Amino acid sequence: MNRENLLSIENLSKSFGTLLALDSVSLKVNKGEVYALIGPNGSGKTTLINNIVGLLKPDTGCVTIAGIDIDKKPLVAKALIGFVPDNPVSYPFLTGNEFLYLTGNLRNIDRTTLDREIEELRQLFPISEVLQTQMSGYSRGNLQKTAFLASLIGSPKLLDIDEPIVGLDPFSIKIFGEKLKQFSKSGGAVFLSTHTLSFAHKYADRVGVMHQGKLIEEVNTPQKLDLEKMYEKTINNEYA
Amino acid sequence: MLSSLQALIRLDIQATRRWLEKEAFWKSVITLVFLLLMIGVGSLIYYFARFYFSYLTTIETYGELTIGYVLRATILIITWVGILSSFISATSFLLSPNKTTDKLVTLPIDPLGIISWQIIKTLFLNISMFLITIFPLSLAYFSVKGISAPEVFFRSISVLLILSLLVESLGSSLAFIITNRLKKREGLLYLTGAIALFIGGTYFVYKIIFPPSLALLESVDIANFGNLFTNLPLMRNCFIAGSFSGILENGFGTHFLAISLVTGLFLCLSILIQRSLFISNWQQVRLSVPLPNLGLGSKQFFSLNLIKKDLLSILRNPKELAYAIFLFLMLLIFISLLTRGIEARVPTRFSDSAIVFSWFWLIFYSGTFIIRLVFPLMAKEGRTRWWLFTLPLKPSHIVETKLFASLIVSLPLFLVGFVEWTMGDVGTQNIYLLASGLIVIAWLSLALSLLGMIKPDYSLGDDPDRVSTGFSGILALVIVIFAGIALSFLIDASLKGFIAMADSLGLLFVGGIVTLIPLYISARKSTQEHTVEV
Numbered sequence: 174m175n176r177e178n179l180l181s182i183e184n185l186s187k188s189f190g191t192l193l194a195l196d197s198v199s200l201k202v203n204k205g206e207v208y209a210l211i212g213p214n215g216s217g218k219t220t221l222i223n224n225i226v227g228l229l230k231p232d233t234g235c236v237t238i239a240g241i242d243i244d245k246k247p248l249v250a251k252a253l254i255g256f257v258p259d260n261p262v263s264y265p266f267l268t269g270n271e272f273l274y275l276t277g278n279l280r281n282i283d284r285t286t287l288d289r290e291i292e293e294l295r296q297l298f299p300i301s302e303v304l305q306t307q308m309s310g311y312s313r314g315n316l317q318k319t320a321f322l323a324s325l326i327g328s329p330k331l332l333d334i335d336e337p338i339v340g341l342d343p344f345s346i347k348i349f350g351e352k353l354k355q356f357s358k359s360g361g362a363v364f365l366s367t368h369t370l371s372f373a374h375k376y377a378d379r380v381g382v383m384h385q386g387k388l389i390e391e392v393n394t395p396q397k398l399d400l401e402k403m404y405e406k407t408i409n410n411e412y413a
Numbered sequence: 414m415l416s417s418l419q420a421l422i423r424l425d426i427q428a429t430r431r432w433l434e435k436e437a438f439w440k441s442v443i444t445l446v447f448l449l450l451m452i453g454v455g456s457l458i459y460y461f462a463r464f465y466f467s468y469l470t471t472i473e474t475y476g477e478l479t480i481g482y483v484l485r486a487t488i489l490i491i492t493w494v495g496i497l498s499s500f501i502s503a504t505s506f507l508l509s510p511n512k513t514t515d516k517l518v519t520l521p522i523d524p525l526g527i528i529s530w531q532i533i534k535t536l537f538l539n540i541s542m543f544l545i546t547i548f549p550l551s552l553a554y555f556s557v558k559g560i561s562a563p564e565v566f567f568r569s570i571s572v573l574l575i576l577s578l579l580v581e582s583l584g585s586s587l588a589f590i591i592t593n594r595l596k597k598r599e600g601l602l603y604l605t606g607a608i609a610l611f612i613g614g615t616y617f618v619y620k621i622i623f624p625p626s627l628a629l630l631e632s633v634d635i636a637n638f639g640n641l642f643t644n645l646p647l648m649r650n651c652f653i654a655g656s657f658s659g660i661l662e663n664g665f666g667t668h669f670l671a672i673s674l675v676t677g678l679f680l681c682l683s684i685l686i687q688r689s690l691f692i693s694n695w696q697q698v699r700l701s702v703p704l705p706n707l708g709l710g711s712k713q714f715f716s717l718n719l720i721k722k723d724l725l726s727i728l729r730n731p732k733e734l735a736y737a738i739f740l741f742l743m744l745l746i747f748i749s750l751l752t753r754g755i756e757a758r759v760p761t762r763f764s765d766s767a768i769v770f771s772w773f774w775l776i777f778y779s780g781t782f783i784i785r786l787v788f789p790l791m792a793k794e795g796r797t798r799w800w801l802f803t804l805p806l807k808p809s810h811i812v813e814t815k816l817f818a819s820l821i822v823s824l825p826l827f828l829v830g831f832v833e834w835t836m837g838d839v840g841t842q843n844i845y846l847l848a849s850g851l852i853v854i855a856w857l858s859l860a861l862s863l864l865g866m867i868k869p870d871y872s873l874g875d876d877p878d879r880v881s882t883g884f885s886g887i888l889a890l891v892i893v894i895f896a897g898i899a900l901s902f903l904i905d906a907s908l909k910g911f912i913a914m915a916d917s918l919g920l921l922f923v924g925g926i927v928t929l930i931p932l933y934i935s936a937r938k939s940t941q942e943h944t945v946e947v
Contacts, residue, residue, distance in 0.1 A: 226803045227944075247944075252805040262796040264722065266729035278718050279804050307729065323800070 177203045178240075179331050179362035180225065185234035187220055194220040196386040197234070202331070202362045202379075207353055209373035209395075210366040211404060212383035218366035219259055221383070222335045225364065226256045239330050252280065255324030259335040259366075261316050269304030269311070269319045273326060280327035287326070294322045297352060298345060313340030321349065325356070332356060334365040338372055350376040374400040384411045417526035422533070424513070436884060443887045450894050451545050459549035461770070466557040478642050480554065484661065485647050485654040486622045487550055488572075490750060492580060492653055493618050494743060495539055497611060499584025501739035502535045507592045507694050508731035514695070524691040528684065532581055539577040547573060551661050568664060572657050579653075579676045582683035589690045593697060595731075608738070615746050621646045622750065716814045723790055723818035733877065736785055741825045744778040748833050765908045772846060773901045775833060779826045779854050780861070780893030785881045787819040787858060788865040788889055791940070795874015798943070808940040812866060812933070819862035826854045845907065845914040849921055853900060856925040857893065863929070864889055866936035869943070 180202040187195040194217050202208040210218050223229040225236050227243045227250065236243050243250040263272055273294070277287040295301050298318045308316065317340050324332060332353065338346045353363045353376055367373055373380050374395050382390040382404060390407045392398065433440055465483075469476035506514075517527055548569055555565040587607070594603045624646050633641055647654060652675075659668030727733040751771045794801055801811065834847035864885070873879045880886055900921070907917040 228799065228802060248805040248807065251803055254803065256799065256803045258799040260796075261799070263800065264726065264797055266725050267722065275718055275722060276800070276804070279806060281805075320800075 179204050179238065180208075180364055181237045181240075182221075182225070183234050183237075185221070185224060185236065186232050187217075187224060187229060188232055193386050195224070195231070198383075198386070198388050199234075200381060200388055200391070202364050204360060204362055205357050206378045207357050207363040207376055208365070208379045208381065209377035210364070210381045210383055211368070211370065211373055212366075213408065216383040217386040218383055219335055220386075222258075222333055222364070222366055225331075225333050226254055227251060252327070253330040255326075255329035255332045257317070257320045257324050257332075257334040257337060259339070261320030263308050263311075263316060263320065265309030266307060268307055269300070269315075269322075272308065272319060273304070273323055276323040277326045282327050290326055291322075294325055297322065298348060314342060314345065317341060318345065321352075325352075330361055332361065332363045332365070334363065336367060337365050338367065338369055346372065370400050370404060382407050384408060417522045418529050418533075421517075421526065421530040425534075440884050443884060443891065446891050447887050450891065451541075455545040455549045458546065459553050462550050462553035463556055466553055470557055475638070478639075480557070481658065481662070482642075482645075482647065484550065484554055485651065485658045488547070488576075488657045489618055489622065489647065489651060489654040490746065491543065491546055492576060492657075493614060494746060495542070495576065495580030496584045496587075497739060497742060498539065498542065499535055499581045500588045500607075500611075501584075501735045502538065503531070503585040503588035504592055504735045505732040506531055507588065508595075508735065518692065518695055523688075525684070525688050528687045528691060532585065535581050535585070536577050539580060540573060543573050543576060547576070554661065564664065568661050571665070571669065572660050575660075575672055575676050576657060578680055579672075582676070582679040586679075586683040586686045589687050589694060593690050593694050595697065611742060615742065618746075619750065621651055716810070716817070719811070719814040720818045720821065723815065724821060726790075726793060727786060727822065733786065736878075737782075737822075737825075740778070740782040740785060741829075744775070744782065744826070744829050747778065748775055748829055752833055765905065768842075768846065768908065769901050769905045771833070772850060772904055773897050775830060775850055776853055776857070776897040776900065777894065779823070779830075780857055780890065780897065782826060783819070783823060783857050783861045784886055784889050784893065785877070787822050788861045788886060789869075789874075789877035789880035790815050790818060790862060791866040792869035792871055792880045793874050793877055794869075795871040797874075798871065802944045808944050809937050811944075812863075812937050812940050815866060816859055816862055819858045820855065823854060823858040826858075827851055830854055841914070842908065845918070846904070848918055849900075849904060849907075852918065852921045852925060856921075856929070857896075859929055860925075860932055861889055861893070863932035863936040864892075867932070867939050869939075871943075 178201045180200075182198055182200050185195050185198045186193070196217075198217075198221060200208075210221065212218055220229065224231050225238075225243070227236075227247050230244065238250040238253045241250045241253070267275070270291075273291050274287065277290065282290070295304065300315060300318055303311065303315050304319070308319065311319065317337075321334075321337070324334070337353075338349055341349060350372060353365070357363050357378070365377075377395055378393070380392050380395045380400065381388050384407075389411060390403075392400075392403065395403075462483075466480050469479050472479075514527065551569045551572065552565065555568075587610075591603050591607050594600055626641065626645060630638065630641060643649065653672070656668045656672035659666070660672070727737060748771065751774060830850040831847065834843045834850060865880075868885060870880055870883060870885065873883060881889075903912070903917055903920070906912045907914050912920075
């Protein structure tokens with residue numbers, strides 16, 4: 174194993190009945206890298222994201238986080254991952270602050286560190302007042318922001334995020350993207366899926382294209398090419 | 414208004430059809446078993462009442478009067494419980510935003526249509542409750558009195574309908590007035606007032622049924638008995654009990670007219686109140702108010718925070734809290750009145766059976782409380798599994814914290830059990846009943862919590878009501894009833910001396926542990942599987 178790999182996926186396959194959702198997918202995400210996965214609806218992006226975080230068990234292949242197999246040592250591996258799902262619904266009866274503290278507490282972080290981490294995170298988005306109210310009243314965007322803040326608690330090594338910017342305003346999208354870059358530059362790695370090509374174009378260091386459960390294309394430094402055209406061409410070739 | 418009401422009723426029928434489409438066979442079987450059990454409970458009340466009434470008729474004047482007294486007392490208790498039930502039903506409807514009502518509120522529909530839809534549903538529930546309580550009781554009464562069948566039917570049905578409408582009107586009006594102020598500054602005052610009203614009302618009902626003068630009847634001579642009896646508060650001053658028992662005893666006379674008019678008046682008032690407050694109530698529910706951080710991150714012993722989170726899922730959800738208070742008050746009312754009734758009026762030769770009956774009701778109500786509040790704890794994780802199952806936590810740890818939370822949620826039941834068997838003389842028998850009751854409540858709490866974790870229906874996680882009344886919830890209720898009946902036989906055998914009380918307690922304890930072990934293993938295995946296959 175390369176010591177720089179924070180996420181390594183080897184020959185991962187997953188079926189749901191007769192539907193082959195993932196077909197021998199292999200990829201690596203290095204320390205300091207933002208990896209964006211793009212692809213049409215139903216191409217297997219969410220299935221891959223859920224396999225990485227251990228919410229799904231692969232039929233074959235394996236996922237390792239910083240060299241730790243999530244299937245064999247789930248607790249150690251999960252402690253290294255911060256996760257945001259595509260629909261980050263949370264406990265409606267808790268306030269955002271309580272949710273953040275509960276997450277930190279269950280990640281076994283001592284109170285002083287947790288206070289400091291949460292105070293820093295609260296500065297990221299201007300939602301301090303919102304965080305004092307119950308999450309039952311949160312908009313989609315505020316739920317997304319709260320889940321993102323929770324995923325950063327406990328100094329994870331890898332951020333695993335499904336559709337990170339759905340429901341966010343343009344200002345928050347910018348903050349989100351810059352935070353992901355900052356996270357990767359400070360020694361972490363980000364693995365995300367998105368339908369927003371401009372977001373991947375601007376913030377990703379590497380882009381993977383998925384189609385019908387397969388990783389069909391990978392490009393480095395997407396800023397250097399027209400991502401939209403590349404995507405269109407790749408998918409059209411597949412259909413052809 | 415009528416067209417919107419028809420559309421809403423069709424919507425409910427459609428939802429029921431859809432529910433039945435999945436696993437139709439098993440759902441039908443379980444529903445059938447549930448209905449049979451309800452008929453069984455009704456039959457049990459009928460035979461118990463008929464047996465008791467027949468016994469009383471052998472004691473000339475005293476017996477006849479006591480039958481009348483029991484009938485009025487039952488009507489009063491059921492009226493009070495009915496008001497409470499309608500209040501909780503309306504409160505939980507108002508305090509729980511749901512997508513259907515959200516959509517309806519945005520449409521050009523008169524709120525009267527939505528309110529009528531809700532009233533019909535609550536009426537249906539009240540009538541079902543009265544069908545297995547008042548109906549068998551009145552049948553027993555008429556069977557002892559020898560009154561003809563068609564007359565029995567019409568009198569009982571009239572009482573059932575008028576009583577359902579009356580309790581619905583009173584309970585819903587109160588609910589609308591109180592919930593309208595819950596999120597305003599005076600909200601706490603109104604909530605405290607509502608709780609005080611129901612506790613005070615329960616005490617009032619208790620005092621009407623068991624006034625100090627009731628004890629004097631034991632020592633008074635026959636000449637003064639009639640005079641003293643007709644002056645008891647329940648016989649003289651209680652309009653509701655008097656009117657309904659008047660219809661049952663004498664048919665459709667002035668009692669029928671009086672109570673119909675009063676009910677009609679309350680119904681009109683209730684509709685006016687509900688119609689004028691409905692929209693503002695719905696808007697109130699959506700207000701978000703800042704809450705203090707309850708220190709969910711302040712302990713290093715992290716299990717405590719998961720337990721706190723589960724408790725908050727009840728305490729901060731008005732619908733769940735309303736159910737908890739309602740079920741607890743129901744239990745308290747039934748058990749305290751039943752225990753007092755047994756002490757005061759049940760002849761010695763029936764006392765063992767009456768005590769077992771009371772013990773069974775404690776277990777049955779505890780079971781319904783646990784099924785509603787504890788059983789869905791894992792299913793409630795539904796849409797938040799992405800968070801819970803991706804934390805570095807062992808599945809066994811999640812199961813164990815849920816078990817602790819279950820015991821804490823069940824604490825009010827332990828309290829009722831304790832109060833029930835420590836009221837009055839605390840002899841060996843009461844200590845035995847207390848110990849056996851507490852062991853069984855603890856067992857129910859743990860066993861039903863584990864059952865709820867074996868095949869949790871995560872898709873219904875947002876609606877614990879549907880989890881507890883769904884397929885697995887009804888199955889759990891059937892288990893509770895069968896376990897309650899089986900254990901009642903054991904308690905009866907101990908009270909009659911066939912099994913030593915210590916042996917019986919040992920049996921309950923060991924049996925409890927033996928049944929919990931496989932349930933725990935299955936729940937842990939199931940959680941392990943769900944952790945990786947969301």
